[in-house]
Amino acid sequence: MGTSARELADLTPDTRDRYIDLLRVVSLGTVVAGHWLMAAVTDDGVGNLLAVVPELQLLTWALQIMPVFFFVGGFSHALSYRSLRRKHPDRSVYSVFLRARLRRLLRPTMAFVLVWGTAALVVQLLGGGGGMTGVALRLVTQPLWFIGIYLAMVAFTPPLLKLHERYGWAAFGALLGAAVAVDVLRFAAGVPFVEFLNFAFVWLAVHQLGFLRADGRIRAPAALAGAGLAAAAALVALGPYPLSMVGMPGEKVSNMAPPTLALLCHGLWLVGAVELFKGRGAALVSRPRVWRGVVAANGIAMTAFLWHLTAMLGIYGAMIATGITLPEPATGSWWAQMPLRIAAAAGLTALLVAVFRGFERPAGAAAAPVPGTGPIAAVGITLCLFGILGLSMVGFGGLLEGRTATLIAVQVSAPAAVAMALGGWLLVERAGRGIVPDK
Template identity: 70%
Template sequence: MGHTASELAAATPATRDRYVDLLRVASLGTVICGHWLMAAVSADGIGNLLALLPPLQLLTWGLQVMPVFFFVGGFSHALSYRSLRRKADGPVYAAFLRARLQRLLRPTLVFVLVWTAVALAVQLAGGGDGRLSGAALRLVTQPLWFIGIYLAMVAFTPPLLRLHERWGWGAFAALAGAAALVDVLRFALGVPYVEFLNFGFVWLAVHQLGFLRADGRLSRPGPSSRPAVLAAAGLLGAVALVAYGPYPLSMVGMPGEKVSNMAPPTLALLCHGMWLVGAVELLRHPATRLLARPRAWRAVVAANGVAMTAFLWHLTAMLAVYAVQLGLGLALPEPASAAWWAQVPVRMAAAAALTGVLVAAFRRFEAPGKAGSSGPAGSGPRAAAGTTLCLLGILGLSMTGLGGLLDGHSATLIALPLTAPAAIGMAVGGALLVERSASPRRVRLRG
């Protein structure tokens, strides 16, 4: 039987860094609200509000907070891996991967399989070619890119943590330098395909900042503190790159743009992540005082237990709100018009309520399992292979969407074409491989 949020909050050890939990919930919540706001649905399809009103792209400098989530992931992964390494006598890589991925893969695969069934039903009924239905089937899987990247971060944690323990800030600087070199090769020399390397270098550099936080290297107080320096350097760097370089203003992808800061990531996005990390670290102490209050901490604990489920299903809720609006015969106002803006609070409230219903239905798949530090040691190579299959499948599905399940529609992942059925098979097969990486031998605990 699961524990209630109140019981979990009351049992929180004094040593727990509560601010990290708040950042995890707040970053996902910000992304959800940003997606609800940016969706510009009309009878012609689904567009992007930021493309219709380009000055609003400046809002992405506050709403694009995925770097904060990856930063928090680095912190949590460092603590988790070190805990396993201290307690176990023998290899722990497979156990680490299973423990970190369990709460991520189960709700994700349930989401994918449910939506695959819906997409098949829609297309078999001949309804997959409509402008709105087709756009919805493409849109609903797009946020999965974040989960694919996160899987890579988990897989690379042990070797990058070793580099961090030896070189500290030097490891972060090396990743940042590699990201800068990739952009030079891409924009100045026109080297083909090199830009895809920054899916690794940019996001792993942000992840590396989480390692630094885990060691207390981002927490020195004072006006010239490292968070302040990091925030200032990142913000100035991002402003200079956007103002004088080939980088767009938006920190999220825009339809039809030749260069995106997101896909693949650029040095400008890394600078954006640096300033966000510095900024949230500057707020650490007042936020920690707030979280010492029982009511505030209970709210964070409750939200943290369902945050991934809410993230996975929030676009489904938004699309359902628009579907109901159309089903009732209510006209959709022209996006960005006065009538459209007037409906925004109502649509967002309805989407939030429906997300709550979906969370209630699917939250059990996010519940933590019984895996722990004493779980089976298992095969590290098999777990790594399974994780690789998962991340490629989930990334591929975020690009293909579910609109072409029956006609062989494909998208290019790095340099290879991939269809949605193949991507789904890779994700499911990889997850099974991770689960079956356990061996009969168990990690022997010291002490």
């Protein structure tokens, strides 16, 4: 029987940085709410409210909060890896670190992938896959891009943490400089395909800020926030960057896919802003009732994130199936109906979380590392990364037709992506299992 959220909250040591846990919950919760708010669904398909009402794109400067989650990840990864190094100073802990960080991430993800993959196959064998069902088969895997990027951050934590410990802010500066160089080559020199390098440079730079935070080296958060906000505003006003900090349908340049220097500056402003509120946030989560809520939410956050689009599309599908009129997006009736739609999506998400939350249970204590398993773990996480990213792009539509999507110049199908993800996960599990320490 698992430990309850109340018991976990009561067992929390005073030394734990509870504000980081609060940021993790708030960032994922904001992403979920943003997806529900932006969905502009009609009988003809799913659009984006920000395209219907372009003035609302300015809200993405507050609601595009994914950089905060990656910043929190950097902080947590630094603490976790250093803890393993202290326990096993004479061994490489890479494989054990990967397994420990990925178990709570990949177990709920693989459950989601296998459930949806099976459902998609059954639906298409029965001749379905049109209407809202077809939309769902294409869209439900899109948020998996975030998990793919997060896998890369975990994989690169050891070498980048080493660089941080040697160079500090200069290591972050090198990633920032690389992101600048990529955008110069992209927009000024017209070098093809170079922009995809910023999937690494931009997000790893944000992740690197988490290392700096772990060492108490973000000492001027107001300056960081101000510089980031000013730089992002200047880039959007004077450069080729769009206003929206999330991807928009049909746009020639996206700040998200691939990430741009403008998005990195946006991340700097968000990191500075959340650090400014650190004192108030810490005081808030020091209250026992609030902390119990944060602990409970952290225990289901990944499951809720994985299934929230399923819930939203399920509600819209039910409305269409029962003949409920879907008003035109951004009209008065659409806004009036929105609270009910969100409440229904939240309720269905809660039901799905209740069904699948068991896959997100905390893993047991880490085993002792075994020499020579690092390369196996590295191959495993690479396969996981490409499998998850590939699946986020291709979706589950067109399984029987062999539908593919391009991932770094390679055509990837859904079955191949699932096989890579599962195979990689098994390799990480095997490499990181290690030796069970004597009690």
